[in-house]
Amino acid sequence: MTTDLEAENAALLQFLYACPAGLVEFSAAGAIGMVNPAAMGLLMPIAGRPFVINLFDVMDGCAPELRNMIHNFAPPQGTVCDGHRIVTGRGERSTILACTIVKLTEDRYVATLSDVTEQVARERRLKQAETWFASLLDGVDDVAVLSLDANGCVDAATPSATRQTGFTEAELLGRPLEWFDRPDRATAMPLPGEAIAVARRDGWYLHEGWHALADGGRYWCQRLVAVRNEAAGAAAGYTLVIRAVTRQGRDTADLRRMLTRDHLTGASNRAHFFETAERQRVRALRDAGSLALVVLDVDHFKRVNDEHGHAAGDAVLREVARRCEAELRPEDIFARLGGEEFVVLLPETSLMKASAVAERLRTSLAREPIVTGGIELRITASFGCSALDTDPAASLAGLLAAADNALYKAKRSGRDRVELSHPNQAAA
Amino acid sequence: MLTFEAISLDMLLTLEADQLDALPFGVVGLSLAGIVEIYNATEAQLAGLQRETVLGTHYFSVTAQCMNNFMVAQRLEDEAEIDEIIDYVLTLRMRPTPVRLRLLKAPQTDRRYILIQR
Numbered sequence: 001m002t003t004d005l006e007a008e009n010a011a012l013l014q015f016l017y018a019c020p021a022g023l024v025e026f027s028a029a030g031a032i033g034m035v036n037p038a039a040m041g042l043l044m045p046i047a048g049r050p051f052v053i054n055l056f057d058v059m060d061g062c063a064p065e066l067r068n069m070i071h072n073f074a075p076p077q078g079t080v081c082d083g084h085r086i087v088t089g090r091g092e093r094s095t096i097l098a099c100t101i102v103k104l105t106e107d108r109y110v111a112t113l114s115d116v117t118e119q120v121a122r123e124r125r126l127k128q129a130e131t132w133f134a135s136l137l138d139g140v141d142d143v144a145v146l147s148l149d150a151n152g153c154v155d156a157a158t159p160s161a162t163r164q165t166g167f168t169e170a171e172l173l174g175r176p177l178e179w180f181d182r183p184d185r186a187t188a189m190p191l192p193g194e195a196i197a198v199a200r201r202d203g204w205y206l207h208e209g210w211h212a213l214a215d216g217g218r219y220w221c222q223r224l225v226a227v228r229n230e231a232a233g234a235a236a237g238y239t240l241v242i243r244a245v246t247r248q249g250r251d252t253a254d255l256r257r258m259l260t261r262d263h264l265t266g267a268s269n270r271a272h273f274f275e276t277a278e279r280q281r282v283r284a285l286r287d288a289g290s291l292a293l294v295v296l297d298v299d300h301f302k303r304v305n306d307e308h309g310h311a312a313g314d315a316v317l318r319e320v321a322r323r324c325e326a327e328l329r330p331e332d333i334f335a336r337l338g339g340e341e342f343v344v345l346l347p348e349t350s351l352m353k354a355s356a357v358a359e360r361l362r363t364s365l366a367r368e369p370i371v372t373g374g375i376e377l378r379i380t381a382s383f384g385c386s387a388l389d390t391d392p393a394a395s396l397a398g399l400l401a402a403a404d405n406a407l408y409k410a411k412r413s414g415r416d417r418v419e420l421s422h423p424n425q426a427a428a
Numbered sequence: 429m430l431t432f433e434a435i436s437l438d439m440l441l442t443l444e445a446d447q448l449d450a451l452p453f454g455v456v457g458l459s460l461a462g463i464v465e466i467y468n469a470t471e472a473q474l475a476g477l478q479r480e481t482v483l484g485t486h487y488f489s490v491t492a493q494c495m496n497n498f499m500v501a502q503r504l505e506d507e508a509e510i511d512e513i514i515d516y517v518l519t520l521r522m523r524p525t526p527v528r529l530r531l532l533k534a535p536q537t538d539r540r541y542i543l544i545q546r
Binding site: 007009010011013014016017018023025032033034035036037038039040041044045050051052053 | 475476477478481482489490491492493494495496497499514515516517518519521522523524526
């Protein structure tokens with residue numbers, strides 16, 4: 001005989017088994033207490049195996065910031081994050097999860113997880129359309145209009161353009177579209193020719209970024225390139241509409257930093273890396289150029305955490321990011337892939353040059369100890385390099401796997417060293 | 429032999445309901461469409477569910493979303509014949525629980541079985 005209470009319990013369990021959103025209860029150390037099947041279904045592919053015991057361990061490869069966010073959340077209870085996006089996977093078939101975490105007590109947290117991959121793709125398209133309409137509907141004062149020839153060089157400028165940028169018409173004429181770009185590390189500008197290539201293919205191209213002013217400054221704007229005078233299927237020229245975005249205060253900058261930066265180290269985040277890397281790869285293929293990846297992993301990092309605590313570990317990661325970024329060019333992307341693993345994206349770089357860059361990074365880490373909380377830590381890292389010039393057919397995931405293989409070789413042969421991928425192994 | 433490792437698909441098909449209930453491991457029998465046709469007492473008790481609420485439902489959508497992936501559901505769908513034991517973690521009563529799963533499917537049989545041993 002089942003009692004009413006038992007029947008109610010069973011109904012509650014069934015409700016949780018069938019719940020389409022993932023639910024996880026865990027401790028401050030990440031140990032999973034309770035988890036429903038939907039959450040397990042989302043976590044298992046990330047873990048790559050069916051043994052999911054600790055939430056932080058599972059997420060370390062794609063959302064290492066979760067541990068920091070929980071650690072840094074001071075109130076005794078409350079919402080730690082709401083809809084925090086996590087990009088899983090390594091390049092191909094990335095699933096995007098939205099994660100909300102509520103702190104119940106010092107050692108008890110509840111998280112919801114849901115797959116928002118489709119939603120994110122829809123939002124991106126919607127955002128483009130919105131930007132487009134906003135630029136049409138808003139006041140004409142902040143819109144500059146220029147004419148580009150078939151190669152994407154300015155062949156006419158309206159007074160609105162000279163007024164907005166401060167350049168004279170003579171200074172503008174003949175300049176390629178990209179001449180006005182003033183990118184920084186947080187903004188991925190399209191590569192030379194990309195805007196025109198996309199506009200030729202789709203009829204239009206839309207982008208947000210920094211543009212030059214005649215006085216040496218720059219301004220944040222939305223840029224629309226639209227095909228004009230399509231004759232016999234070929235674009236005779238383009239119209240370039242530049243709209244200054246007025247809300248370029250702290251909010252926008254903070255938002256962009258949040259969307260592109262890793263919470264702890266300030267390096268680029270995974271989403272920003274994968275987006276930029278894929279763009280660069282396509283570009284390199286088209287122009288028969290190269291593109292290199294350097295994957296690096298801090299040696300014996302677990303020991304730092306175990307012996308000196310997570311605060312020391314965090315300080316090491318921040319210093320590793322700082323030293324590496326100081327050695328790189330503005331166009332290189334230094335990103336945190338997860339845990340103590342970073343990747344450098346080197347545009348227009350051959351495998352041999354990438355190996356020299358990796359060697360420079362290795363030296364800058366090994367040269368002097370990292371000082372944190374009064375202790376000196378000797379930190380080294382192992383490096384693996386791959387590049388398109390020796391493996392032109394590789395996908396982004398393939399390049400990353402090849403660099404990973406080289407990295408493991410560096411680990412196996414004693415750490416604190418640089419290894420290169422071999423194209424015949426990269427296919428594996 | 430009626431052990432987790434040794435029991436055969438034919439044996440599972442011939443056992444009476446009370447004999448299935450007496451087995452010390454969970455037995456879930458699914459139709460070709462994934463509908464639960466067999467749900468023995470051991471499994472009901474370990475999952476904390478009442479048999480009558482599980483029978484007739486789609487197993488991987490309603491009760492076992494954590495098996496609705498390439499390791500379990502997809503294999504039962506894709507492979508013509510399986511008899512394999514895999515180590516797995518289920519969320520029984522919302523607790524992550526290490527288990528051994530045995531997947532059983534044969535071309536001449538319309539019913540597939542998942543055996544679950546804690």
